Every structure is written in structure tokens, then in C-alpha cells.
Amino acid sequence: MHCDALTTEGVVQVTRENLVAGGCLLQCFAAFVKEGGYSRFCALADDFDALCARAGYRKVTRACEIKEDAVNALLTAEGGAFETLEELDGLYERGVRMAGPVWNTPTAAGFPNFPDYAGLCAGRVPPSAREGTRGLTAFGRQAVEYMFMRGMLVDVSHASDKLFREVAAYKRPFVASHSNAAALHDWARNLTDAQLKAVADCGGVVGLNFCMDFLSDDKSAEGQRRALLAHARHILSVAGEDTLALGSDFDGIPPNSCLPDPSHMPKFLGLLADALGSRVAEKVTAGNFVRVFAEVCG
Numbered sequence: 001m002h003c004d005a006l007t008t009e010g011v012v013q014v015t016r017e018n019l020v021a022g023g024c025l026l027q028c029f030a031a032f033v034k035e036g037g038y039s040r041f042c043a044l045a046d047d048f049d050a051l052c053a054r055a056g057y058r059k060v061t062r063a064c065e066i067k068e069d070a071v072n073a074l075l076t077a078e079g080g081a082f083e084t085l086e087e088l089d090g091l092y093e094r095g096v097r098m099a100g101p102v103w104n105t106p107t108a109a110g111f112p113n114f115p116d117y118a119g120l121c122a123g124r125v126p127p128s129a130r131e132g133t134r135g136l137t138a139f140g141r142q143a144v145e146y147m148f149m150r151g152m153l154v155d156v157s158h159a160s161d162k163l164f165r166e167v168a169a170y171k172r173p174f175v176a177s178h179s180n181a182a183a184l185h186d187w188a189r190n191l192t193d194a195q196l197k198a199v200a201d202c203g204g205v206v207g208l209n210f211c212m213d214f215l216s217d218d219k220s221a222e223g224q225r226r227a228l229l230a231h232a233r234h235i236l237s238v239a240g241e242d243t244l245a246l247g248s249d250f251d252g253i254p255p256n257s258c259l260p261d262p263s264h265m266p267k268f269l270g271l272l273a274d275a276l277g278s279r280v281a282e283k284v285t286a287g288n289f290v291r292v293f294a295e296v297c298g
Contacts, residue, residue, distance in 0.1 A: 001178060001245055001247045001248070001289060002076070002177040002178040002249050003252065004252035005251045006030065006032070006047050007031075007251075008252075013260065014250045014262060016056065016057070018263040020071060022261075022263050023265065025068070025072060026072040026290075027057075027071065027073055028073075028098065028177070030252075031044035031077045033077070033078070033080050037081070037082075038082055038090065040081075041077060041081040041082070041087075041090075042094070045096075048073075048095075055071075056071070058072045058073065059072075061074070061097055061297070062297055063293045075095045075096050075097075076155070077091055077096050077100065078099070078155070079100070079102070080108065082099075083107075085143065096152065097152055097296075098155050098177065099153070100177070101143060101144070101163065102163070106134070108137065109144075110134070110140040111135060111159075111160045113158060134160055134163075135166045140163070141166070144166075144167055144170070148172050153292065153296050157175075157176045157177050157178050157247075164198070168195075173204045173292050175206070176206045178247030178252075179191050179214075180235075181238070184216075185231075189211075193238045197238060200239035203295070205288045205289055206235055206239065206245065206247075207248070207289070208247050209248070209249050210249060210256045210259050211249055212224055212253075212254070215228060215231060221258045222258075223257075224258035225271065232272065233275065236280070236284075244283075245284060248262075269281065272284060272285070
């Protein structure tokens with residue numbers, strides 16, 4: 001559900017070779033905009049088109065366009081990619097069907113789950129700071145309502161707790177594309193049990209994040225294997241088998257010692273099947289996200 005291959009410099013984790021080796025059906029590519037606004041998004045959308053042509057990815061905007069014998073690719077947006085409804089419409093016209101109103105810094109649409117960017121270094125933010133009073137802006141509320149109307153998935157992975165609650169209050173399916181369980185590892189980017197239940201109640205999905213800092217203090221391969229499975233089990237136990245999906249955050253994170261790039265996915269999916277059963281594992285690996293993608297985006 002998320003990778004930063006469009007903006008990563010140097011060696012990238014998400015390559016066609018690695019995706020094919022991993023048996024990837026669909027990879028979401030985030031146009032991450034920290035500065036530069038809509039013009040920066042347009043440049044990244046051009047980069048996405050060029051990447052798809054070069055690598056042979058099949059661009060999709062609807063679930064019915066996904067082909068089993070292809071590496072399908074969906075353009076998404078993260079950060080300050082839009083500041084007006086006209087620009088948000090421009091994202092849609094370029095193929096974006098999932099967008100996050102914020103990254104780790106405030107945008108025209110709302111506020112992140114860190115009180116300030118320095119909080120990213122601390123990781124564990126006190127509950128009082130997480131709660132805050134900063135959610136969606138007036139424009140952010142317009143944008144979220146427009147996204148629901150237009151058929152776009154609202155992504156709350158970087159949202160403040162208040163922004164999360166405001167999106168959940170619409171009772172429409174939304175997603176956290178790359179987030180884990182705060183009950184297992186108290187990190188500001190992880191979701192509380194109440195938040196996991198809210199995603200489930202709205203019919204959305206949570207994409208498991210492979211960032212080691214979000215999973216466990218044990219950075220060994222075995223420690224990360226245990227943590228990945230523990231977070232998966234916890235999200236399933238709290239939110240149900242229709243809610244968990246795969247987020248990854250490849251190319252936005254250092255390589256996970258257990259799961260460093262997409263070519264290692266078959267081994268991990270085998271672990272999921274052993275731990276959860278093949279039926280649930282199949283829903284986690286593809287079915288849950290494709291269901292929400294089809295329901296919201298057509």
C-alpha cells in the first residue's frame with residue numbers, strides 16, 4: 001500500500017526485479033511532497049508515468065483493471081501535494097486514488113501525529129502531545145469530503161489523533177496505508193486499539209509497516225520476524241480479518257533485517273500463512289485492500 005521509490009535516491013528497494021521475485025500483484029507508489037506543492041506533485045506524477053513505461057508496470061486506477069499476470073501500479077500522494085480543491089482534482093486526473101492529507105509536518109489540510117518535525121526523532125510522543133487540538137483545517141474538511149465524493153481513499157497514516165477521529169466520524173471507508181499497533185510498541189506513528197477498531201468499523205484497512213523502529217526495539221532478524229507476526233496478529237485480533245493489509249513503506253525506511261525488500265515477500269507470506277491460516281493470509285496479502293479499493297474507487 002505504500003513505497004517511496006519515486007523520491008528515493010541511490011539504491012532502491014522497490015525495483016521490477018524485486019517485485020517480480022516477490023510475486024507482487026499491486027504496488028502503490030507515493031508521490032511524496034514535502035516542499036513545492038502541486039508543481040512538485042506534477043513532476044513526480046511524470047516520473048511515475050516514465051517509471052511505468054520503463055519498467056513495464058501496468059498503471060491502474062480501479063480494482064477491475066488489476067491483471068494477475070502483471071505488476072500493477074497505483075499512484076498515491078503523501079504530504080502537501082494539494083492546497084485547493086482544483087489541485088486535488090488534478091491529483092485525481094493524474095490517476096491518484098489514495099492520498100494522505102499530511103506527512104510529518106502541517107499542511108493546508110491538517111496536522112500530523114508529531115507536534116513538530118523534531119518529534120520524529122523522539123518517536124515516543126506523550127499522549128497529551130498526541131491528542132492536541134490540531135486536526136483537519138477548514139480546507140482539510142472540504143478536501144476529505146471531496147475525496148469521499150470523488151472516489152478517493154483518505155490515508156491517515158501520518159495524521160494527528162484529532163485528524164484521525166474527524167475522518168473516522170464520516171463513517172466511510174478510509175485507510176492507514178503504513179501503520180502498526182501502538183499496544184505492542186508505543187510509537188507515535190502506530191495506531192491505538194481504538195483507532196484500529198475505528199478503521200474496521202468504517203470498513204477500511206491498515207497496511208502493516210515494515211519499519212523496524214515502529215515494530216520493536218529488537219532489531220535482529222529474529223526479533224523483527226517475531227514483531228511483524230505479533231503486530232499482524234494483534235491488528236487481526238482487535239480489528240478483525242477484513243482489516244489487515246500490507247503497507248511496507250519500502251524505500252521510506254532502512255531495510256528491515258527480516259524483510260529488506262520485496263523479493264523477500266514469499267518467505268514472509270509463508271510465515272503469515274503458517275501463523276494465520278491460508279484463507280486469512282490471502283485476505284491480508286491482497287483481498288482486503290482490493291476490496292476497499294473496489295468499493296471506494298470503483
